[in-house]
Amino acid sequence: MQNNQQKETEKMTDNHILSIKNLYKNYGSTEVLKDINIDIDEGEFLVLVGPSGCGKSTLLNCIAGLEEITSGTIEIAKLDMSSVPPKDRNIAMVFQSYALYPTMNVEKNITFGMKVRGESATAQKAALENVTEILQIGDLLKRKPAQLSGGQRQRVAMGRALVRNPKLFLFDEPLSNLDAKLRVEMRGEIKRLYQKLKTSIVYVTHDQTEAMNLATQLAVMKGGELQQLGPPQEIYDKPNSIFVAGFIGSPAMNFIEGELQIDGKAKFFKTQLNNEEILISIDHYQFESAVSHGQKLTLGIRPEYITGIKPDVDDKMLLSVELIPTLIETNGFDKHVDLKFGDGEIGGRFMPQEQISFNEAHLTHLNFSKISIFDRLSGWRV
Amino acid sequence: MVDYLQKHISKIVIAPSFVAILVFVYGFIGWTIYISFTKSKLLPKYDLVGTIQYEKLFTTPRWDVALNNLFIFTALFVVIAIVIGLLLAIMLDQKIRAEGVLRTVFLYPMAISFIVTGTAWKWILNPENGIEAVVRSWGFDSFRFDWLINSEMAIYTVVIAAVWQASGFVMALFLAGLRSVDQEIIKAAMVDGISTPRIYSGIIIPSLAPIFLSAVIVLAHLSIKAFDLVIALTGGGPGYSTDLPATYMYTMAFSRGNVGQAASSAVVMLTIVVAVIVPYLYSEMRARHD
Amino acid sequence: MTNLTMTNITVQYSGNKPKKLRFWHKAARYSLYILLILFALFYIMPLFVMVITSLKSLDEIHQGGLLNLPENITFEPWFVAWSSACAGVSCNGLKGFFFNSVLLVVPAVFIATLIGAINGYALMHWRFKGSEIIFALLLFGCFIPFQIVLLPMAILLGKMHLSGSITGLIMVHAIYGIPFTTMFFRNYYMTIPVELVKAAKIDGAGFFRIFFSIFLPLSPPIIVVTIIWEFTNIWNDFLFGISFSAAGTQPITVALNNIVNSTTGVKEYNVDMAAAIIAALPTLLVYIFAGKYFIRGLSAGSVKG
Numbered sequence: 001m002q003n004n005q006q007k008e009t010e011k012m013t014d015n016h017i018l019s020i021k022n023l024y025k026n027y028g029s030t031e032v033l034k035d036i037n038i039d040i041d042e043g044e045f046l047v048l049v050g051p052s053g054c055g056k057s058t059l060l061n062c063i064a065g066l067e068e069i070t071s072g073t074i075e076i077a078k079l080d081m082s083s084v085p086p087k088d089r090n091i092a093m094v095f096q097s098y099a100l101y102p103t104m105n106v107e108k109n110i111t112f113g114m115k116v117r118g119e120s121a122t123a124q125k126a127a128l129e130n131v132t133e134i135l136q137i138g139d140l141l142k143r144k145p146a147q148l149s150g151g152q153r154q155r156v157a158m159g160r161a162l163v164r165n166p167k168l169f170l171f172d173e174p175l176s177n178l179d180a181k182l183r184v185e186m187r188g189e190i191k192r193l194y195q196k197l198k199t200s201i202v203y204v205t206h207d208q209t210e211a212m213n214l215a216t217q218l219a220v221m222k223g224g225e226l227q228q229l230g231p232p233q234e235i236y237d238k239p240n241s242i243f244v245a246g247f248i249g250s251p252a253m254n255f256i257e258g259e260l261q262i263d264g265k266a267k268f269f270k271t272q273l274n275n276e277e278i279l280i281s282i283d284h285y286q287f288e289s290a291v292s293h294g295q296k297l298t299l300g301i302r303p304e305y306i307t308g309i310k311p312d313v314d315d316k317m318l319l320s321v322e323l324i325p326t327l328i329e330t331n332g333f334d335k336h337v338d339l340k341f342g343d344g345e346i347g348g349r350f351m352p353q354e355q356i357s358f359n360e361a362h363l364t365h366l367n368f369s370k371i372s373i374f375d376r377l378s379g380w381r382v
Numbered sequence: 383m384v385d386y387l388q389k390h391i392s393k394i395v396i397a398p399s400f401v402a403i404l405v406f407v408y409g410f411i412g413w414t415i416y417i418s419f420t421k422s423k424l425l426p427k428y429d430l431v432g433t434i435q436y437e438k439l440f441t442t443p444r445w446d447v448a449l450n451n452l453f454i455f456t457a458l459f460v461v462i463a464i465v466i467g468l469l470l471a472i473m474l475d476q477k478i479r480a481e482g483v484l485r486t487v488f489l490y491p492m493a494i495s496f497i498v499t500g501t502a503w504k505w506i507l508n509p510e511n512g513i514e515a516v517v518r519s520w521g522f523d524s525f526r527f528d529w530l531i532n533s534e535m536a537i538y539t540v541v542i543a544a545v546w547q548a549s550g551f552v553m554a555l556f557l558a559g560l561r562s563v564d565q566e567i568i569k570a571a572m573v574d575g576i577s578t579p580r581i582y583s584g585i586i587i588p589s590l591a592p593i594f595l596s597a598v599i600v601l602a603h604l605s606i607k608a609f610d611l612v613i614a615l616t617g618g619g620p621g622y623s624t625d626l627p628a629t630y631m632y633t634m635a636f637s638r639g640n641v642g643q644a645a646s647s648a649v650v651m652l653t654i655v656v657a658v659i660v661p662y663l664y665s666e667m668r669a670r671h672d
Numbered sequence: 673m674t675n676l677t678m679t680n681i682t683v684q685y686s687g688n689k690p691k692k693l694r695f696w697h698k699a700a701r702y703s704l705y706i707l708l709i710l711f712a713l714f715y716i717m718p719l720f721v722m723v724i725t726s727l728k729s730l731d732e733i734h735q736g737g738l739l740n741l742p743e744n745i746t747f748e749p750w751f752v753a754w755s756s757a758c759a760g761v762s763c764n765g766l767k768g769f770f771f772n773s774v775l776l777v778v779p780a781v782f783i784a785t786l787i788g789a790i791n792g793y794a795l796m797h798w799r800f801k802g803s804e805i806i807f808a809l810l811l812f813g814c815f816i817p818f819q820i821v822l823l824p825m826a827i828l829l830g831k832m833h834l835s836g837s838i839t840g841l842i843m844v845h846a847i848y849g850i851p852f853t854t855m856f857f858r859n860y861y862m863t864i865p866v867e868l869v870k871a872a873k874i875d876g877a878g879f880f881r882i883f884f885s886i887f888l889p890l891s892p893p894i895i896v897v898t899i900i901w902e903f904t905n906i907w908n909d910f911l912f913g914i915s916f917s918a919a920g921t922q923p924i925t926v927a928l929n930n931i932v933n934s935t936t937g938v939k940e941y942n943v944d945m946a947a948a949i950i951a952a953l954p955t956l957l958v959y960i961f962a963g964k965y966f967i968r969g970l971s972a973g974s975v976k977g
Contacts, residue, residue, distance in 0.1 A: 066870050085388070087876035099867035103889035112885070113875030160871075172867075391879040392798030399791050399850055400806055406847050407813045410821040426827070446721050466711075486963060487712045490719070493959035493966065495908030497925040498952040499933050502718040505725065505941060506738070516738045517868055518951045541933055542876065550715065554967050610910035628911075632821045637914065641823060648819040667808070 016065065016078065017200040018043040023072035025058060025224075031057050034224045036072070040202070040217060045094050047203045047232075049211035050221035051247070054350055056204045057172055057210045059221070063202060064170055065089050077167045087117075092161035093170040096177060098153045100145035100160075107141040110159045110346055131159045134193070150178050154186055158193070171203040175210065187213055212236065220244045238372065242379040245300045251336055254346040257376060262293040269299050269373070273311055273321065273342050280368050281316040288371070289382050297382070299371040303336065306348030308356070310365050317368045322361040339364060383546075418645035424502065424596035426641050430433045430543070435646035445647065450627040451473065451537050459548075464597055466545065467552025472582065474553070484595045488541040496547070500614025503543040505528065533623035536616050540608070540624060543615055548604060552597050559593040560586065563666050606655055627651045689781050703875050709942050726750065726946035733941050742888055749942035757943050759930035760919065766947055768920070769927035773907055776838050776923055780845035781902040787846075788853020788898060789891065795854065797869045798863040807858065813851035821848075831918060836918025844916060845906045852905075856969075860894035862889065893965075900962055901969035905956050924951045 018040040025033035033055045040046045048056040061067040063074060065086040076079045081089055086263060100109050110131060111124045132138045135155050145153060154174060161169055174190075181186045191214055205211050211218055212232045218233065220243075221226045228240045232248075239245035245253045258271030261279060268279040280299070291297075305311075310320070321348075323339035335350040339362070348364060356362050375382050404543045418435050420427045439445050470488055474481050491499065507530040514527040525601055529535035565588050571581050586666070609628035616624040618633070625633075635644035721738060726749050728742040755765035788882075795807050825844060826835070834840030864887065870941050874883045913923040922930075928951045933943045 061870075064870070064874060066873065085385075086870075086873045091874065093874050094869065095871060097865050097867050099865060099871035101868065101872070101886050112872075112877075116876040116881060159873075324843040350806070388878055390800075392794040392800055392803070393788055395794045395879070396803070399787060399810070399854065400857070402850065403810055403813055403901060404822065406825070407816060407851075410811070410824040411736060413824040414820050456770045470708075473704055475702060478704070478708065482710055484712055486960070487715050488962075489967065490956065490959055491715065492970065494952045495910065495925050496957070497908075498948045499718075501944060501948040502722050503927065503930070506718060506721055511733065511736060511941070512738055515736050519736055533778075546715065546718065548740075551970055554970065564785045570929050603815060607817075610925070614932070615908070617933065628817070628819055631822075632911075632915070635823055635826075637709050644819075644823060648817070648822070652800055652820045655783065655815060655817050659812075663808075663811065663815075668783060 005111065005197050014039075017044070017076065017133060018046070018194075018202065019073075019075040019078075020059075020063075021073045021075075023059075023062065023074065024070045025055075025062060025067070030222050033062070033069075036226050038219060040200065040231060042200055043198050045203065045214055045216040046219060047211040047213075047215035047217070048219045048221060049208055049228075049247075049326075052206055053223075054221040055224040056206075060148045060170055060204045061170055063168075064091055065079045065095055065182065092164040092166040092168075093168055093172065094154075094157045094161050094174045094327045096173040098145070098157040098174075098177075098229075099149040100148075100153060100156055102145055105142050105144050106137065106148070106156050106159075107154060109145070110163050110307060113160070113164060115165045117293075127163045127165075131162045134162065134196075135159050136368060147300055151279060154178065158190075160340055165379060167200065169201045171201065173204055173206065175205070178205070183210075190214065200244045202261050206362065210367055212248065218248075220247060222247075237370070238381070239300070242298060242300070245374070249302060251303050251347045251349075253302050253372070254267075254306065254341075254344070257297045257339070260291055260295045260297055262295060267366075268353045269297065269303055269343075273298070278319065280319060281379075282368070282371070284317065284369065285371060285373060287382055291382050296376040298374045298376045301346075301366065301368065301372065302370070303347045303349045305367040305370060306339075306346060307365055307367070308348075308350045308354045308362060309365045313367055319366040319368065321364060324361050325356055328356055328358060336366045384548045398479065403579070405629065414645045414652075415649055417641060418649045420642060422641040422645065424639040436650075439643060439646050439650070440645075444622045444625060445627075445630055448627050448630040448647075449623060449650075452626050454537055455541055455544070455608070455662055459544050459605050460502060460598055460601045462545045463549040463552050463601055466549040466595065467597065468556050468587075470553040471556035471560055471612070472548070476558055484487070485554070488553050490546040490550070492551045494547070496608070497614045498609050499543050499547050500577060503539065504615050507539050507542075515654035530616065531620055533620040536624045538616055540612055543609060544605070547611075548601060551554065553624065555593050555597055556590065559590045563589055595662070599658065602658055603655065606651060606658075627654075699907030707815070721864050722945045722949055726753075726949060728942055728944060730938070730940060746942075749887050749940070749946040750950075751945045752940070753931070753946035757931045757947060758934050759922075759927040760921070760934065766924060766927055766931070766950055769922055769924045770950065772838060772921055772927075773924040774918075776841050776845070776959050777903055777906045778815045780849065780906050781899055783842070783846040784853045784902050785895065785898050787850055788855075789857045789888075789895070790883065791850070791854040792857025792859075792861050793887055794879075794960055797864075797866065797882075797887075798879060803838045803958065807854075810851045810854055813854060818848065818911055822911075828913065836916070838917075838921050841912060841916055841921070841923070844912050845909070848912075849906070851901050853902065856894060856898045856901070857891075860891070864890060896962065896965045897969040900958055903958065904966070906967075928949075 007341065014187050016039050018019060018038065020038040023033055024031065036059060037047070042144065058067060060071050063076070063081075065081060065084060069082075076089055076091065085158075101112060104112065111128055114124045114127060121381050132141065133266040135158060137152070137155055139161060140148060140156065142154055146154070153338050157174070168344050171190075175186055178186060189208055194214075201243065202212075203214060205214075205232075215232045217229065218232045218235050219229045228235055228244050235244060235248055239248060242255065246255070246366060256269075256271055258269050258280075261268040261270045267282050267285075268281050271278050271280070290296060311318070323341060325339055326345060327338040329336045330352070334352060335354065336343045336347060337350050337356055338347050346366075350356060373382055416428075418424050419430050419432060421429065421431050422665060423432055424472075448622070475548040477590075478484065507527070509526075509528040511530060512527075514525060517525040526609055529539045541585070567585060568581060571585055574585070607628060607633065608626060612629050612666070613628055616631045618625045627650065631644050631647040631651065634647060717739075724740070725733060725738075725744055727747070729744065729746050729748070732743060732809060755761055757765045759766070759769065760795045789808075806836050824868050828838075829835045829840045829844075832840070834843065855949060868886060869882060872886055877885065907923075908925060909923065910925045910929070913926040914929075917926060928947050931947050
């Protein structure tokens with residue numbers, strides 16, 4: 001009873017612009033989305049990220065109403081959308097191919113929706129002017145999409161979305177057709193626009209850097225399931241599965257296999273390096289679930305914690321060994337180096353001034369103060 | 383109501399065509415198949431009597447000739463048209479001057495009706511005034527080219543006219559195929575020092591396999607339907623020596639008033655087409671899904 | 673001066689061996705052109721013979737010389753073919769039948785193209801359960817030998833009191849054109865991104881709005897291809913024409929065949945040829961002026977699926 005009441009008040013006071021509950025989507029007998037639950041507050045920038053085929057675009061299409069869902073509910077601005085057609089969902093969408101109407105010029109592309117909805121010419125003009133100013137596309141209005149560059153098309157597509165002034169913006173991989181430089185530029189522009197307009201956005205991408213850069217809330221998906229939902233920094237620091245840990249962050253997190261050793265009150269991560277047993281103290285690590293002596297674990301350590309210069313941490317959390325570089329990539333501001341580590345390799349970040357040569361052993365420090373530990377069998381964080 | 387309409391609008395729009403096809407293609411096929419198992423003569427009768435129409439059909443010498451002609455005609459027509467079409471395409475692919483003009487010349491017969499083609503070739507091939515007369519006037523007095531009025535050879539005149547009409551089309555198909563071959567593969571082969579004929583025989587022509595297939599299908603299909611050409615060129619004659627199933631069917635249906643025979647011969651034609659087309663369509667559809 | 677010697681040296685140096693090769697190369701080029709010209713003559717010959725025969729008097733024709741240019745050009749056969757040649761019992765030339773064909777082709781092409789466009793759009797971009805099967809069923813209609821539908825169609829036209837009428841022929845051609853036109857449009861619309869439809873749906877446009885505002889403006893190329901294809905097919909049709917028309921309503925192909933095969937009187941080959949050219953002229957002109965689209969239609973009509 002009390003519980004119910006609490007739920008009621010929660011529902012009254014929450015600020016969810018998008019609320020997805022127990023969403024399933026099947027194509028015939030294949031499940032493409034499995035039990036998706038997402039709540040997003042107004043003004044959040046939600047990025048759905050995952051490898052191709054993870055269901056992120058399908059999920060976006062479901063939110064837009066372009067695909068029917070099999071079960072569960074989607075609420076936009078607290079209204080159930082189950083039987084609401086796309087046009088009445090108060091959304092706008094930007095597509096990967098921009099989907100500009102090829103035979104209409106920029107102006108008509110932007111106002112087409114308003115025209116269809118029967119809005120007055122003056123309203124159309126006002127909205128058009130507003131959008132034109134925000135996006136700086138005044139000199140493009142009379143051009144056809146074919147006469148625009150990739151970046152301009154992108155901008156027009158956003159204009160078409162903005163003019164709706166919707167509750168929720170949907171972006172379906174909007175930058176993947178642009179070249180690398182323009183992509184970075186447009187990414188910044190989208191973020192700036194978001195900060196200026198304070199709208200709510202759901203954004204799909206397969207590019208984890210883009211996802212990290214843009215999101216205020218990040219949803220990592222794999223195989224139709226939601227793996228983790230949270231602010232990007234939290235996901236970076238505390239990935240809740242080996243998959244998320246490996247997917248988010250570039251260069252990727254390093255994984256070392258070993259097992260748990262409990263010695264009285266002290267906990268160690270036991271692993272092998274060149275036939276030598278190594279014990280790494282993990283007393284500082286906060287386990288999230290019960291673990292037992294001998295449990296097979298995978299330890300994740302990000303490259304920035306593998307360095308040539310000795311970090312200022314307790315020796316207990318440090319492993320200093322001579323390792324042999326197998327690949328050296330210079331970035332200018334740092335060097336990314338792959339080093340032979342037992343049977344495998346680990347990647348570290350070294351300072352540009354450090355002298356590192358291919359195949360010559362280099363003293364390397366592994367700083368275990370910030371690590372993630374996963375159960376090796378299930379892949380989940382422990 | 384509006385929502386319902388909007389949701390099902392696609393089905394509603396398709397429905398009339400779907401019903402039309404159901405009736406005018408599948409219904410009519412069904413009707414004809416049904417009639418082919420009756421004793422229908424001048425008017426259709428609806429009592430099933432088993433396969434007597436087919437028994438009669440396959441003991442009729444005229445049908446035998448028609449079916450035989452179909453196989454001779456199809457085989458020659460398909461093979462010759464493909465050989466000429468491929469040859470022309472390869473020749474045109476050698477960076478030829480005036481390629482556009484030549485292409486136009488090779489292909490224009492395809493725009494003409496078979497009736498016109500038949501009329502023209504009937505005139506050219508007639509022994510009195512045609513080719514035979516021309517060659518004789520050059521001094522070859524004993525030259526003979528009377529295939530048109532020779533019941534043994536007349537079917538070959540149909541082949542000539544049909545090849546004339548359709549080989550340019552085959553050329554166009556192959557030329558498009560040649561032009562879409564990956565130029566990098568050819569460059570790689572040239573760098574490897576492979577001669578031009580070898581590049582064609584070893585790399586390019588094998589890569590045209592799908593075009594061979596569609597050319598065979600289109601030509602075979604054309605030959606099974608060939609009706610107008612025979613009517614205009616030979617009228618099925620001399621005698622019934624150039625009859626094809628299509629002309630046999632028409633004669634039975636509209637001249638002899640033998641609906642049963644017409645139906646059964648049409649069903650045999652359909653069977654032949656289905657045997658050729660359905661596996662092709664099936665493989666095309668599957669290839670598209672992969 | 674030095675430059676000159678330099679070039680001389682290079683010419684001599686590299687010129688020796690390849691000269692032989694170049695000869696063979698040239699010989700091959702010449703034979704290639706000769707072969708192409710021979711083929712071209714073969715293809716052009718029937719048209720050439722038709723034209724010169726149609727400009728000769730009967731006397732001159734009977735003197736032989738199939739390939740000789742006319743000594744005295746006469747246009748009389750053309751006038752006869754157009755307005756007084758005998759097709760069957762009537763002796764009014766081709767002109768009436770020419771207009772029959774026009775009367776038949778225009779509405780049939782229009783109906784089939786319009787329906788094909790909407791069908792193709794619906795089947796490609798508004799799929800529903802079973803729409804693929806419907807398309808496959810439709811596609812099969814492109815391949816059937818029409819002999820299989822002749823008898824029931826004749827009976828149906830009779831029951832609808834449309835036997836021997838142009839209206840009946842229009843109906844027949846429109847119906848059996850739909851599978852082709854649908855396929856043409858569907859395959860063309862396949863190249864239009866699905867996202868365009870999604871964007872328009874979010875913009876609030878419905879089925880017909882999207883069709884008329886977005887798809888139709890994109891369709892002129894395929895409309896031209898389809899119209900040319902249907903026009904050529906229906907204009908050149910003989911089977912439906914001879915099966916379902918009556919004395920006054922025959923299309924031009926049937927009339928041409930009747931003129932050529934009419935047994936009354938003297939055989940007027942020049943008139944036959946003039947008539948054949950008149951019958952072929954519309955489609956030939958289309959081919960000459962819109963050859964690109966014609967070829968596109970041919971290949972679209974053959975490589976199906």
